[in-house]
Amino acid sequence: MKHSPITLSTLAQLKVLAALPLSQATAMPPPMYQSADIHALEQTHIFNEQWLCAGRSDAIPQAGDYLSYHIGSQPVLVIRQEDGSIKAFANVCRHRMMTLLDGQGHCKRKRIICPYHAWSYGIDGQLLGAPQMDKRPGFDKANYPLPAIRCELWEGWIYITLNPEVAPVSTLLAELHPLVADYRMADYVLISQQDHVWDTNWKMLAENFMEGYHLPVAHRATVGAHFAVRETRFSERPPNPAFTYQYFTKAENAPVGNAHPDNTWLKGEQRRTSLMPTIFPAHMYVLAPDHLWYLALQPLGHDQVNIRYGIALAPEVLRASAEPEQLKADVIHFLDQVNAEDKDVVEGIFRGSRATLSKAGPLCWLEQENHEFTQYIARRIAHHGSD
Ligand code: FES
Protein backbone atom coordinates (compact mmCIF):
# COMPACT_ATOMS: atom_id res chain seq x y z
CA MET A 1 0.00 0.00 0.00
CA LYS A 2 1.27 3.50 -0.89
CA HIS A 3 1.36 5.88 2.06
CA SER A 4 1.44 9.67 2.06
CA PRO A 5 4.65 11.46 3.11
CA ILE A 6 2.93 12.47 6.38
CA THR A 7 2.06 8.87 7.18
CA LEU A 8 5.58 7.72 6.37
CA SER A 9 7.17 10.36 8.57
CA THR A 10 4.66 9.64 11.37
CA LEU A 11 5.48 5.92 11.26
CA ALA A 12 9.20 6.72 11.27
CA GLN A 13 8.71 8.96 14.33
CA LEU A 14 6.67 6.24 16.01
CA LYS A 15 9.48 3.76 15.52
CA VAL A 16 12.04 6.12 17.08
CA LEU A 17 9.69 6.98 19.95
CA ALA A 18 9.00 3.32 20.75
CA ALA A 19 12.73 2.65 21.12
CA LEU A 20 13.20 5.37 23.76
CA PRO A 21 13.11 4.68 27.51
CA LEU A 22 10.14 6.16 29.37
CA SER A 23 12.39 8.88 30.83
CA GLN A 24 12.88 10.30 27.31
CA ALA A 25 9.54 9.39 25.76
CA THR A 26 6.72 11.66 24.65
CA ALA A 27 3.12 10.95 23.81
CA MET A 28 2.47 9.83 20.22
CA PRO A 29 2.68 12.55 17.56
CA PRO A 30 -0.61 14.30 16.59
CA PRO A 31 -1.09 12.55 13.20
CA MET A 32 -1.34 9.24 15.08
CA TYR A 33 -4.70 10.53 16.29
CA GLN A 34 -5.79 12.59 13.31
CA SER A 35 -4.92 10.53 10.25
CA ALA A 36 -7.43 8.34 8.42
CA ASP A 37 -4.47 6.58 6.80
CA ILE A 38 -3.04 5.59 10.20
CA HIS A 39 -6.50 4.49 11.21
CA ALA A 40 -6.71 2.21 8.17
CA LEU A 41 -3.36 0.64 9.11
CA GLU A 42 -4.60 0.07 12.67
CA GLN A 43 -7.76 -1.51 11.39
CA THR A 44 -5.90 -3.95 9.16
CA HIS A 45 -2.98 -4.82 11.42
CA ILE A 46 -4.52 -4.45 14.85
CA PHE A 47 -8.29 -4.79 14.93
CA ASN A 48 -8.55 -7.41 12.16
CA GLU A 49 -5.79 -9.51 13.72
CA GLN A 50 -6.03 -9.33 17.49
CA TRP A 51 -8.40 -10.56 20.20
CA LEU A 52 -11.05 -7.99 21.10
CA CYS A 53 -13.29 -7.97 24.15
CA ALA A 54 -17.02 -7.97 23.37
CA GLY A 55 -18.17 -7.75 27.01
CA ARG A 56 -18.89 -9.90 30.06
CA SER A 57 -20.33 -13.36 29.60
CA ASP A 58 -23.00 -12.78 32.26
CA ALA A 59 -24.49 -10.06 30.03
CA ILE A 60 -25.97 -12.96 28.05
CA PRO A 61 -26.92 -15.62 30.63
CA GLN A 62 -29.73 -17.50 28.80
CA ALA A 63 -29.68 -19.53 25.58
CA GLY A 64 -30.64 -17.10 22.81
CA ASP A 65 -29.31 -13.99 24.59
CA TYR A 66 -27.01 -12.06 22.30
CA LEU A 67 -24.90 -8.97 22.01
CA SER A 68 -23.58 -7.36 18.87
CA TYR A 69 -20.17 -5.91 18.16
CA HIS A 70 -18.22 -4.48 15.22
CA ILE A 71 -14.72 -5.35 14.17
CA GLY A 72 -14.21 -2.48 11.76
CA SER A 73 -16.77 -3.02 9.01
CA GLN A 74 -17.54 -6.58 10.14
CA PRO A 75 -20.68 -6.83 12.28
CA VAL A 76 -20.45 -9.69 14.77
CA LEU A 77 -23.09 -11.34 16.94
CA VAL A 78 -22.17 -13.18 20.11
CA ILE A 79 -24.84 -15.57 21.32
CA ARG A 80 -25.40 -17.99 24.20
CA GLN A 81 -25.99 -21.59 23.04
CA GLU A 82 -28.29 -24.32 24.35
CA ASP A 83 -25.33 -26.09 25.98
CA GLY A 84 -24.29 -22.93 27.85
CA SER A 85 -21.33 -22.17 25.60
CA ILE A 86 -21.01 -18.85 23.78
CA LYS A 87 -20.45 -18.62 20.03
CA ALA A 88 -19.85 -15.75 17.64
CA PHE A 89 -20.98 -15.40 14.04
CA ALA A 90 -20.91 -12.86 11.25
CA ASN A 91 -23.96 -10.70 11.89
CA VAL A 92 -24.83 -10.48 8.18
CA CYS A 93 -27.56 -12.37 6.37
CA ARG A 94 -26.49 -14.94 3.78
CA HIS A 95 -29.20 -13.71 1.38
CA ARG A 96 -28.57 -10.05 0.52
CA MET A 97 -26.36 -9.07 3.42
CA MET A 98 -28.73 -7.34 5.81
CA THR A 99 -27.43 -6.86 9.36
CA LEU A 100 -29.34 -9.35 11.46
CA LEU A 101 -29.27 -8.19 15.08
CA ASP A 102 -28.62 -4.83 16.70
CA GLY A 103 -27.52 -3.97 20.23
CA GLN A 104 -28.17 -6.53 22.90
CA GLY A 105 -31.24 -8.73 23.50
CA HIS A 106 -32.84 -12.14 23.32
CA CYS A 107 -33.83 -14.12 20.21
CA LYS A 108 -37.44 -15.16 20.59
CA ARG A 109 -38.02 -18.87 20.05
CA LYS A 110 -34.23 -19.18 19.62
CA ARG A 111 -34.43 -17.89 16.06
CA ILE A 112 -32.43 -15.13 14.43
CA ILE A 113 -34.79 -13.66 11.85
CA CYS A 114 -33.54 -11.34 9.14
CA PRO A 115 -35.60 -8.13 9.11
CA TYR A 116 -35.44 -7.94 5.29
CA HIS A 117 -36.94 -11.16 3.81
CA ALA A 118 -37.19 -13.28 6.96
CA TRP A 119 -34.54 -15.88 6.37
CA SER A 120 -34.19 -17.42 9.80
CA TYR A 121 -31.21 -18.96 11.55
CA GLY A 122 -30.85 -21.07 14.67
CA ILE A 123 -28.76 -19.71 17.51
CA ASP A 124 -26.06 -22.12 16.30
CA GLY A 125 -25.89 -20.16 13.03
CA GLN A 126 -27.58 -22.78 10.83
CA LEU A 127 -30.08 -21.51 8.25
CA LEU A 128 -33.44 -22.99 9.23
CA GLY A 129 -35.96 -21.12 7.08
CA ALA A 130 -35.90 -19.24 3.77
CA PRO A 131 -39.38 -18.27 2.57
CA GLN A 132 -40.20 -19.10 -1.08
CA MET A 133 -36.74 -20.51 -1.70
CA ASP A 134 -38.16 -24.03 -2.09
CA LYS A 135 -39.05 -23.01 -5.66
CA ARG A 136 -35.39 -22.47 -6.47
CA PRO A 137 -33.99 -25.73 -7.91
CA GLY A 138 -31.19 -27.23 -5.85
CA PHE A 139 -31.39 -24.67 -3.02
CA ASP A 140 -30.11 -26.34 0.13
CA LYS A 141 -30.32 -24.47 3.44
CA ALA A 142 -27.34 -26.45 4.73
CA ASN A 143 -25.10 -24.44 2.39
CA TYR A 144 -25.86 -21.08 4.04
CA PRO A 145 -24.88 -21.07 7.71
CA LEU A 146 -23.62 -17.85 9.27
CA PRO A 147 -19.82 -17.81 9.16
CA ALA A 148 -18.41 -18.66 12.59
CA ILE A 149 -16.00 -16.25 14.27
CA ARG A 150 -13.45 -17.37 16.88
CA CYS A 151 -14.75 -16.69 20.37
CA GLU A 152 -13.13 -17.56 23.71
CA LEU A 153 -14.03 -16.94 27.33
CA TRP A 154 -11.46 -15.97 29.93
CA GLU A 155 -12.29 -15.07 33.56
CA GLY A 156 -15.80 -13.97 32.59
CA TRP A 157 -14.71 -11.98 29.53
CA ILE A 158 -15.82 -12.71 25.96
CA TYR A 159 -13.05 -12.29 23.40
CA ILE A 160 -13.49 -12.54 19.62
CA THR A 161 -11.12 -12.36 16.68
CA LEU A 162 -11.21 -12.52 12.90
CA ASN A 163 -7.74 -14.07 12.94
CA PRO A 164 -7.75 -17.88 12.70
CA GLU A 165 -4.08 -18.02 13.62
CA VAL A 166 -3.59 -15.87 16.70
CA ALA A 167 -2.78 -17.92 19.85
CA PRO A 168 -5.62 -18.68 22.32
CA VAL A 169 -6.48 -15.97 24.87
CA SER A 170 -5.50 -18.23 27.76
CA THR A 171 -2.02 -18.61 26.27
CA LEU A 172 -1.56 -14.90 25.60
CA LEU A 173 -2.79 -13.95 29.07
CA ALA A 174 -1.13 -16.81 30.97
CA GLU A 175 1.14 -14.39 32.86
CA LEU A 176 -1.79 -12.20 33.83
CA HIS A 177 -3.74 -15.07 35.32
CA PRO A 178 -1.89 -15.34 38.67
CA LEU A 179 -2.28 -11.58 39.15
CA VAL A 180 -6.06 -11.55 38.77
CA ALA A 181 -6.84 -15.01 40.22
CA ASP A 182 -7.13 -13.92 43.88
CA TYR A 183 -9.86 -11.42 43.07
CA ARG A 184 -12.19 -14.16 41.68
CA MET A 185 -13.28 -11.78 38.95
CA ALA A 186 -15.29 -14.41 37.01
CA ASP A 187 -17.83 -14.38 39.88
CA TYR A 188 -18.40 -10.60 39.78
CA VAL A 189 -22.00 -9.73 38.90
CA LEU A 190 -22.58 -7.38 35.98
CA ILE A 191 -24.92 -4.53 36.94
CA SER A 192 -24.60 -2.29 33.90
CA GLN A 193 -23.28 -2.53 30.37
CA GLN A 194 -23.75 0.44 28.05
CA ASP A 195 -22.54 1.60 24.64
CA HIS A 196 -21.64 5.24 23.97
CA VAL A 197 -20.07 7.06 21.05
CA TRP A 198 -17.45 9.71 21.84
CA ASP A 199 -15.76 12.14 19.46
CA THR A 200 -12.16 11.18 19.99
CA ASN A 201 -9.53 8.82 18.68
CA TRP A 202 -9.76 5.41 20.34
CA LYS A 203 -6.11 5.56 21.46
CA MET A 204 -6.69 8.74 23.43
CA LEU A 205 -9.42 7.03 25.38
CA ALA A 206 -7.26 3.95 25.93
CA GLU A 207 -4.36 6.09 27.11
CA ASN A 208 -6.61 8.06 29.40
CA PHE A 209 -7.84 4.91 31.08
CA MET A 210 -4.33 3.54 31.62
CA GLU A 211 -2.86 6.42 33.60
CA GLY A 212 -3.73 7.61 37.09
CA TYR A 213 -1.92 10.93 36.62
CA HIS A 214 -5.18 12.69 35.76
CA LEU A 215 -7.20 11.20 38.60
CA PRO A 216 -6.52 13.79 41.33
CA VAL A 217 -7.24 16.56 38.82
CA ALA A 218 -9.87 15.59 36.25
CA HIS A 219 -11.64 13.34 38.77
CA ARG A 220 -11.20 15.44 41.91
CA ALA A 221 -15.00 15.43 42.38
CA THR A 222 -15.22 11.61 42.25
CA VAL A 223 -12.53 8.89 42.33
CA GLY A 224 -9.60 11.32 42.52
CA ALA A 225 -10.34 12.18 46.13
CA HIS A 226 -9.40 8.69 47.40
CA PHE A 227 -6.57 7.91 45.06
CA ALA A 228 -3.04 7.68 46.50
CA VAL A 229 -1.23 8.64 43.31
CA ARG A 230 2.29 8.11 44.71
CA GLU A 231 1.46 4.52 45.67
CA THR A 232 0.97 3.50 42.01
CA ARG A 233 3.07 0.46 41.14
CA PHE A 234 3.84 -0.90 37.71
CA SER A 235 4.78 -4.27 36.36
CA GLU A 236 8.37 -5.12 37.21
CA ARG A 237 8.47 -7.99 34.75
CA PRO A 238 9.80 -7.73 31.22
CA PRO A 239 7.04 -6.18 29.07
CA ASN A 240 4.47 -8.69 27.88
CA PRO A 241 3.41 -8.32 24.22
CA ALA A 242 -0.27 -8.93 24.99
CA PHE A 243 -0.96 -6.77 28.04
CA THR A 244 0.36 -4.39 30.66
CA TYR A 245 -0.92 -3.37 34.10
CA GLN A 246 -0.48 -1.25 37.17
CA TYR A 247 -1.60 -1.44 40.76
CA PHE A 248 -2.98 1.35 42.83
CA THR A 249 -4.36 1.60 46.34
CA LYS A 250 -7.38 3.28 47.82
CA ALA A 251 -7.58 5.00 51.18
CA GLU A 252 -9.06 2.68 53.80
CA ASN A 253 -12.04 5.01 54.27
CA ALA A 254 -12.80 5.23 50.52
CA PRO A 255 -16.48 4.48 49.82
CA VAL A 256 -15.53 2.06 47.02
CA GLY A 257 -12.39 0.11 46.23
CA ASN A 258 -11.86 -1.87 49.47
CA ALA A 259 -12.60 -5.54 50.13
CA HIS A 260 -15.94 -6.22 51.82
CA PRO A 261 -15.67 -7.76 55.34
CA ASP A 262 -17.26 -10.96 53.92
CA ASN A 263 -14.32 -11.24 51.54
CA THR A 264 -11.96 -13.46 53.53
CA TRP A 265 -9.61 -14.45 50.71
CA LEU A 266 -7.85 -11.18 49.96
CA LYS A 267 -5.20 -10.45 52.58
CA GLY A 268 -3.37 -7.39 53.90
CA GLU A 269 -2.61 -4.64 51.37
CA GLN A 270 -4.42 -6.58 48.68
CA ARG A 271 -7.69 -5.68 50.43
CA ARG A 272 -7.32 -2.06 49.31
CA THR A 273 -5.37 -2.67 46.12
CA SER A 274 -6.85 -2.48 42.63
CA LEU A 275 -5.24 -4.00 39.58
CA MET A 276 -5.63 -2.15 36.30
CA PRO A 277 -4.78 -4.33 33.31
CA THR A 278 -4.79 -3.17 29.71
CA ILE A 279 -5.26 -6.05 27.29
CA PHE A 280 -3.92 -4.82 23.97
CA PRO A 281 -5.32 -3.30 21.95
CA ALA A 282 -8.65 -2.10 23.31
CA HIS A 283 -9.75 -3.77 26.53
CA MET A 284 -8.97 -2.24 29.90
CA TYR A 285 -10.40 -2.53 33.37
CA VAL A 286 -10.11 -1.60 36.98
CA LEU A 287 -10.32 -4.75 39.06
CA ALA A 288 -10.98 -3.64 42.63
CA PRO A 289 -11.63 -5.99 45.57
CA ASP A 290 -15.30 -4.98 45.57
CA HIS A 291 -16.05 -3.93 41.97
CA LEU A 292 -14.95 -4.06 38.39
CA TRP A 293 -15.40 -1.56 35.64
CA TYR A 294 -14.21 -1.87 32.14
CA LEU A 295 -13.98 -0.34 28.70
CA ALA A 296 -13.96 -2.22 25.39
CA LEU A 297 -13.32 0.11 22.48
CA GLN A 298 -14.54 -0.17 18.89
CA PRO A 299 -13.14 2.63 16.70
CA LEU A 300 -15.64 4.02 14.19
CA GLY A 301 -12.99 5.95 12.27
CA HIS A 302 -10.00 8.01 13.37
CA ASP A 303 -12.30 10.55 15.03
CA GLN A 304 -14.99 8.50 16.77
CA VAL A 305 -15.07 5.52 19.07
CA ASN A 306 -17.80 3.30 20.41
CA ILE A 307 -17.20 2.60 24.07
CA ARG A 308 -18.67 -0.47 25.63
CA TYR A 309 -18.57 0.33 29.28
CA GLY A 310 -19.55 -2.07 32.04
CA ILE A 311 -19.71 -2.29 35.82
CA ALA A 312 -19.79 -5.42 37.97
CA LEU A 313 -19.86 -5.91 41.73
CA ALA A 314 -18.26 -8.60 43.85
CA PRO A 315 -21.05 -11.03 44.80
CA GLU A 316 -20.49 -10.63 48.56
CA VAL A 317 -21.08 -6.88 48.23
CA LEU A 318 -24.48 -7.46 46.64
CA ARG A 319 -25.39 -10.26 49.05
CA ALA A 320 -24.65 -8.16 52.11
CA SER A 321 -26.55 -5.12 50.91
CA ALA A 322 -29.94 -4.44 52.53
CA GLU A 323 -30.94 -2.51 49.42
CA PRO A 324 -29.11 -4.04 46.47
CA GLU A 325 -31.13 -2.14 43.87
CA GLN A 326 -30.26 1.18 45.50
CA LEU A 327 -26.63 0.11 45.80
CA LYS A 328 -26.52 -0.74 42.07
CA ALA A 329 -28.13 2.57 41.15
CA ASP A 330 -25.63 4.48 43.34
CA VAL A 331 -22.59 2.70 41.88
CA ILE A 332 -23.83 3.20 38.31
CA HIS A 333 -24.51 6.87 38.99
CA PHE A 334 -21.07 7.38 40.53
CA LEU A 335 -19.17 5.69 37.69
CA ASP A 336 -21.34 7.45 35.08
CA GLN A 337 -20.07 10.70 36.61
CA VAL A 338 -16.47 9.47 36.35
CA ASN A 339 -17.10 8.58 32.72
CA ALA A 340 -18.56 12.02 32.00
CA GLU A 341 -15.39 13.58 33.45
CA ASP A 342 -13.29 11.40 31.14
CA LYS A 343 -15.43 12.31 28.12
CA ASP A 344 -14.63 15.98 28.66
CA VAL A 345 -10.88 15.42 28.70
CA VAL A 346 -10.55 12.86 25.93
CA GLU A 347 -12.68 14.91 23.56
CA GLY A 348 -10.67 17.98 24.64
CA ILE A 349 -7.28 16.43 23.88
CA PHE A 350 -8.58 15.16 20.56
CA ARG A 351 -9.47 18.73 19.56
CA GLY A 352 -6.06 19.83 20.86
CA SER A 353 -4.25 17.26 18.73
CA ARG A 354 -5.82 18.82 15.62
CA ALA A 355 -4.30 22.26 16.29
CA THR A 356 -1.47 23.48 14.07
CA LEU A 357 0.92 24.30 16.91
CA SER A 358 0.32 21.10 18.92
CA LYS A 359 3.21 18.78 19.68
CA ALA A 360 3.39 15.67 21.82
CA GLY A 361 4.87 16.47 25.25
CA PRO A 362 7.06 14.46 27.66
CA LEU A 363 5.50 11.64 29.64
CA CYS A 364 5.39 11.40 33.44
CA TRP A 365 6.51 8.28 35.37
CA LEU A 366 2.80 7.60 35.98
CA GLU A 367 2.37 7.19 32.22
CA GLN A 368 4.47 4.06 31.92
CA GLU A 369 1.57 2.07 30.49
CA ASN A 370 1.06 4.77 27.86
CA HIS A 371 4.59 4.25 26.62
CA GLU A 372 4.09 0.50 26.56
CA PHE A 373 0.96 1.14 24.52
CA THR A 374 2.99 3.27 22.08
CA GLN A 375 5.45 0.37 21.80
CA TYR A 376 2.60 -2.04 21.14
CA ILE A 377 1.14 0.18 18.39
CA ALA A 378 4.62 0.59 16.89
CA ARG A 379 5.14 -3.20 16.85
CA ARG A 380 1.90 -3.62 14.93
CA ILE A 381 2.13 -0.84 12.37
CA ALA A 382 5.46 1.06 12.31
CA HIS A 383 7.16 -1.30 9.86
CA HIS A 384 4.37 -0.80 7.33
CA GLY A 385 5.96 2.55 6.58
CA SER A 386 8.78 0.72 4.85
CA ASP A 387 6.71 -1.95 3.02
S1 FES B 1 -31.24 -10.05 3.25
FE1 FES B 1 -31.79 -11.38 4.84
S2 FES B 1 -33.53 -12.38 4.12
FE2 FES B 1 -32.96 -11.09 2.49
Ligand SMILES: [Fe+2]
Ligand atom coordinates in the same frame (compact mmCIF):
# COMPACT_ATOMS: atom_id res chain seq x y z
FE1 LIG C 1 -10.32 9.02 33.97
